[in-house]
Amino acid sequence: MFGLLSFLVTLFAWVGFAHGSIAWKATPFNPPSVPLAVRSPYLSAWLPQSAGSGSSLSNSWPQFWNGDVLGWAGFVTVDGVAYSFLGSASVPDVTLKEATQTALSWTSTQSVFTLTAGSVQLTVTFLSPVEPTNLVNQSLPFSYMAVNATPTDGESHSVQVYSDISSEWISGNDAQKVNWTTTTGDVIIHQAQLQQQTLFADSDDRIQYGSVYYASVSSSGTTWQTGEDTVLRAQFIKNGTLLNTQDTNYRAINDSWPCYAFAHDLGNITGTSDTVVFVVGHARDPTISYVTSGGSMQSRSSLYLSQYSSIDDAVTTFAQDYSNALSRANALDAEISNDASAVSDNYTDIVALSVRQTFGAVELTYTPGNTSDVMAFVKEISSSGAISTTDVIYPAWPLFLYTNTAIGKALLLPLLEYQATGQYPNKWACHDLGPQYPKATGYPSGNDTRMPVEESGNMLIMTLSYTQKTNDLSLIRTYYNLLDQWAQYLVSNALDPSNQMSSDAFAGSLANQTNLAIKGIIGIKAMAQIASLLGNSSGSSNYDSIASSYVQKWQQMATTSDGMHLTLQYGNSSTWGIAYNLYADKLLGTNIVPSSVYEMQTQWYTSVENTYGVPLDTRNTYVLSNEEIWGAAIMTSTSARNQLIDFVHKYLASNLNTLPLSEWYDTATGKTICGTGGSCTPFRARPVVGGHLALLVASASNSTSGTTITAGPTATGTSPETTSTSTTSSHSSAMSLVSQMMLSTLCLPALAVSVLFLSL
Numbered sequence: 050m051f052g053l054l055s056f057l058v059t060l061f062a063w064v065g066f067a068h069g070s071i072a073w074k075a076t077p078f079n080p081p082s083v084p085l086a087v088r089s090p091y092l093s094a095w096l097p098q099s100a101g102s103g104s105s106l107s108n109s110w111p112q113f114w115n116g117d118v119l120g121w122a123g124f125v126t127v128d129g130v131a132y133s134f135l136g137s138a139s140v141p142d143v144t145l146k147e148a149t150q151t152a153l154s155w156t157s158t159q160s161v162f163t164l165t166a167g168s169v170q171l172t173v174t175f176l177s178p179v180e181p182t183n184l185v186n187q188s189l190p191f192s193y194m195a196v197n198a199t200p201t202d203g204e205s206h207s208v209q210v211y212s213d214i215s216s217e218w219i220s221g222n223d224a225q226k227v228n229w230t231t232t233t234g235d236v237i238i239h240q241a242q243l244q245q246q247t248l249f250a251d252s253d254d255r256i257q258y259g260s261v262y263y264a265s266v267s268s269s270g271t272t273w274q275t276g277e278d279t280v281l282r283a284q285f286i287k288n289g290t291l292l293n294t295q296d297t298n299y300r301a302i303n304d305s306w307p308c309y310a311f312a313h314d315l316g317n318i319t320g321t322s323d324t325v326v327f328v329v330g331h332a333r334d335p336t337i338s339y340v341t342s343g344g345s346m347q348s349r350s351s352l353y354l355s356q357y358s359s360i361d362d363a364v365t366t367f368a369q370d371y372s373n374a375l376s377r378a379n380a381l382d383a384e385i386s387n388d389a390s391a392v393s394d395n396y397t398d399i400v401a402l403s404v405r406q407t408f409g410a411v412e413l414t415y416t417p418g419n420t421s422d423v424m425a426f427v428k429e430i431s432s433s434g435a436i437s438t439t440d441v442i443y444p445a446w447p448l449f450l451y452t453n454t455a456i457g458k459a460l461l462l463p464l465l466e467y468q469a470t471g472q473y474p475n476k477w478a479c480h481d482l483g484p485q486y487p488k489a490t491g492y493p494s495g496n497d498t499r500m501p502v503e504e505s506g507n508m509l510i511m512t513l514s515y516t517q518k519t520n521d522l523s524l525i526r527t528y529y530n531l532l533d534q535w536a537q538y539l540v541s542n543a544l545d546p547s548n549q550m551s552s553d554a555f556a557g558s559l560a561n562q563t564n565l566a567i568k569g570i571i572g573i574k575a576m577a578q579i580a581s582l583l584g585n586s587s588g589s590s591n592y593d594s595i596a597s598s599y600v601q602k603w604q605q606m607a608t609t610s611d612g613m614h615l616t617l618q619y620g621n622s623s624t625w626g627i628a629y630n631l632y633a634d635k636l637l638g639t640n641i642v643p644s645s646v647y648e649m650q651t652q653w654y655t656s657v658e659n660t661y662g663v664p665l666d667t668r669n670t671y672v673l674s675n676e677e678i679w680g681a682a683i684m685t686s687t688s689a690r691n692q693l694i695d696f697v698h699k700y701l702a703s704n705l706n707t708l709p710l711s712e713w714y715d716t717a718t719g720k721t722i723c724g725t726g727g728s729c730t731p732f733r734a735r736p737v738v739g740g741h742l743a744l745l746v747a748s749a750s751n752s753t754s755g756t757t758i759t760a761g762p763t764a765t766g767t768s769p770e771t772t773s774t775s776t777t778s779s780h781s782s783a784m785s786l787v788s789q790m791m792l793s794t795l796c797l798p799a800l801a802v803s804v805l806f807l808s809l
């Protein structure tokens with residue numbers, strides 16, 4: 050009785066807080082920060098929300114993921130009266146009203162705002178395409194803002210739409226000098242850049258070369274102008290048009306704030322107007338500097354430059370493709386939503402908030418002249434600026450496995466190739482390829498962050514996972530010796546891991562970590578399967594028997610004396626933690642851990658819940674949301690699984706937080722760790738949230754999708770163009786991990802389970 054009462058009180062308190070103070074209808078909920086243009090480590094614009102009340106598009110400046118303000122203004126004039134719909138501009142000596150935001154909805158690819166301005170309703174769609182089945186398109190570092198207007202009173206109204214960006218999109222250091230040009234044509238392109246450029250230099254997370262683009266499709270009612278912020282904005286507000294003139298007084302970002310503007314006259318409208326399309330982007334060439342054998346550095350370009358003659362050409366085509374891009378995005382959104390809703394509606398929301406963010410940290414590249422040489426790189430973002438961090442790719446892995454294994458392969462290749470050259474001196478797998486994106490310099494003295502068991506296990510698990518999904522044996526064939534070296538390292542070091550860090554570096558190092566040990570052991574088992582796939586039965590049975598004997602010892606050392614749960618650390622029965630690495634045993638279908646362990650853990654987690662979730666372990670009340678979701682993926686009951694999912698949902702929907710999705714939060718308070726100040730830098734916008742798709746990934750049941758990319762020594766095909774069309778997402782044909790879990794642990798009638806859990 051009391052329990053029910055306090056449950057209801059909590060529920061009402063939560064509902065009241067969550068929905069009561071947000072002034073607009075948020076669907077599915079008001080997220081901590083709304084993704085606006087999120088496509089690359091250097092094109093990452095968000096609308097952070099104030100805790101409790103949210104922040105309206107019409108009176109707040111967008112921000113770069115790290116908090117730098119990005120001047121992005123949008124106005125509409127309705128019968129001569131001007132309203133702001135985007136940004137927080139103040140324009141002296143003119144009257145500027147504020148449009149009223151009435152709704153916000155978001156999907157995997159879009160954030161859509163609805164606002165009222167006088168007698169018209171504006172729809173502002175921010176579309177950051179996710180194009181996993183076309184790697185060339187995925188590599189385009191551009192994003193859309195599309196605006197249309199509809200009278201709300203059935204009368205005719207004269208409507209003009211304006212938008213500009215400031216030079217803050219170029220750099221976070223306002224004292225830097227910039228210059229710019231405007232090119233007119235079917236698409237009008239403003240291009241702006243630093244006057245002093247430094248190749249491959251990332252300073253305070255902003256790239257010090259390349260250009261920012263602001264483009265718009267031209268029509269008869271289109272005008273443009275470059276110049277001081279207040280001058281452009283006042284010109285539009287007073288007259289509804291711009292002057293088609295360039296300011297050529299090149300200067301510092303904050304010296305009379307040079308801005309780049311467009312205005313579109315939609316004329317007198319009685320129904321929904323034409324859609325006005327703006328494109329914002331940040332492009333650079335070359336994109337990545339990558340170490341090759343002998344230590345020489347190779348300059349790699351973004352993959353789209355293999356198909357377009359210039360960046361301008363790419364911007365133009367991209368701008369003109371909006372309606373098709375929107376159709377493709379709607380189809381992808383529907384597919385993801387459909388698959389995720391087979392788990393639950395709350396799960397669908399979590400997934401939708403994670404997709405753009407993960408892809409927004411990834412860049413696809415090739416070497417000019419060789420379109421078969423495709424590699425992808427990821428920036429760690431916020432926890433460090435490192436490139437190709439192994440234990441960042443690993444957490445995000447489910448998203449790549451789900452959307453297109455070819456991207457997973459392209460992410461593994463730089464790590465495998467570098468370590469195969471012998472330039473990395475350690476016997477274990479490296480942590481990353483360099484401390485500062487976009488320079489993949491490697492660590493010739495082996496002094497990268499040390500996570501030997503973690504990263505060796507990660508590489509073996511991901512490599513086998515890729516191979517199982519694709520039947521493409523090229524990685525395990527080419528890099529067999531390297532994989533074998535890591536497996537041998539694990540044989541010597543996984544069962545009793547020395548005092549070392551796991552991926553949860555923030556928690557510090559610890560000897561004999563139960564969860565780390567099992568990752569290493571699964572890694573050894575993965576090597577057995579890798580050997581087997583290549584027909585090496587002696588190698589395979591050797592690793593097999595080691596893995597089996599280790600698991601038995603592990604289970605004994607890792608379980609408390611009373612047999613209630615796994616420990617955090619061998620031998621210490623007062624410790625416990627989320628043994629999230631067990632997820633890999635299900636993902637790979639290795640099934641070396643007995644089902645009794647999963648059942649025990651399922652019982653245990655339900656007994657140690659805080660308000661916002663099960664903590665990572667006994668050292669603290671925090672958790673990473675992706676670890677909570679991996680925990681969900683290995684629960685043996687639907688209710689326990691959904692409970693963990695609902696906790697993450699509750700955290701994200703709490704309106705307590707303000708940063709681009711931070712996976713690191715306090716399960717007691719629901720607050721992002723260090724998100725409200727403190728001695729550490731909060732995690733945010735990290736690609737690891739791709740791990741939220743863990744329940745969507747078909748397990749090892751060997752799907753039908755084939756080799757999907759030209760990258761890699763033994764792959765066939767010659768251009769990304771030809772292969773991209775044959776690329777299929779890998780999730781459509783196979784049974785989801787969840788269904789496998791339920792089948793193996795609950796023994797429900799197979800048909801009922803399939804109906805419930807099959808990926809549709």
Ligand SMILES: *[C@@H]1O[C@H](CO)[C@@H](O)[C@H](O)[C@H]1NC(C)=O
Nearest residue numbers: 222223224225301303304305
């Ligand atoms: C521009 O920004 C720099 C660095 O923040 C600052 O020192 C300078 O005073 C600013 N200049 C103007 C004109 O505001």
Ligand SMILES: *[C@@H]1O[C@H](CO)[C@@H](O)[C@H](O)[C@H]1NC(C)=O
Nearest residue numbers: 228229230242243244245246
């Ligand atoms: C802008 O600066 C860049 C880099 O210094 C230079 O290459 C370019 O010619 C300049 N453009 C204009 C329009 O001055």
Ligand SMILES: *[C@@H]1O[C@H](CO)[C@@H](O)[C@H](O)[C@H]1NC(C)=O
Nearest residue numbers: 284287288289290291292314
């Ligand atoms: C105001 O706009 C009209 C077109 O609507 C244009 O002909 C005129 O030149 C503009 N005047 C100024 C001062 O911008």
Ligand SMILES: *[C@@H]1O[C@H](CO)[C@@H](O)[C@H](O)[C@H]1NC(C)=O
Nearest residue numbers: 205206207208315316317318
């Ligand atoms: C729009 O309507 C106004 C008022 O009815 C009229 O003065 C104006 O000429 C119309 N503009 C166009 C482009 O039709």
Ligand SMILES: *[C@@H]1O[C@H](CO)[C@@H](O)[C@H](O)[C@H]1NC(C)=O
Nearest residue numbers: 180183186366367370373377
């Ligand atoms: C890729 O994008 C281009 C424009 O940027 C578009 O024309 C083309 O249809 C897209 N291709 C696919 C397969 O999505």
Ligand SMILES: *[C@@H]1O[C@H](CO)[C@@H](O)[C@H](O)[C@H]1NC(C)=O
Nearest residue numbers: 419420421422423760761762
């Ligand atoms: C192109 O790249 C692929 C993949 O890295 C490589 O196998 C091939 O040798 C390269 N071709 C040339 C001509 O360099």
Ligand SMILES: *[C@@H]1O[C@H](CO)[C@@H](O)[C@H](O)[C@H]1NC(C)=O
Nearest residue numbers: 484492493494495496497498
């Ligand atoms: C690693 O060693 C190199 C010299 O080989 C040095 O330049 C670099 O600063 C070191 N990095 C770290 C993270 O200690």
Ligand SMILES: *[C@@H]1O[C@H](CO)[C@@H](O)[C@H](O)[C@H]1NC(C)=O
Nearest residue numbers: 516517518519520521582751
């Ligand atoms: C996929 O399944 C087939 C037939 O069941 C099997 O022969 C093959 O080894 C499997 N491939 C992988 C990569 O597991």
Ligand SMILES: *[C@@H]1O[C@H](CO)[C@@H](O)[C@H](O)[C@H]1NC(C)=O
Nearest residue numbers: 545547548560561606619620
């Ligand atoms: C780790 O566990 C093993 C086996 O229980 C034990 O022998 C060893 O002392 C432990 N190491 C540490 C540092 O606690």
Ligand SMILES: *[C@@H]1O[C@H](CO)[C@@H](O)[C@H](O)[C@H]1NC(C)=O
Nearest residue numbers: 533580585586587588589591
């Ligand atoms: C088989 O696998 C073992 C262990 O990985 C390896 O040492 C051996 O060289 C492999 N044999 C062949 C023929 O590849």
Ligand SMILES: *[C@@H]1O[C@H](CO)[C@@H](O)[C@H](O)[C@H]1NC(C)=O
Nearest residue numbers: 618620621622623624667668
């Ligand atoms: C066991 O874990 C608890 C909780 O983390 C810790 O306080 C205690 O020192 C540990 N005991 C040993 C023997 O390490």
Ligand SMILES: *[C@@H]1O[C@H](CO)[C@@H](O)[C@H](O)[C@H]1NC(C)=O
Nearest residue numbers: 395691695696698699700702
């Ligand atoms: C979804 O999550 C919310 C917390 O955000 C929770 O209150 C609600 O009960 C969950 N919905 C379902 C159907 O479980």
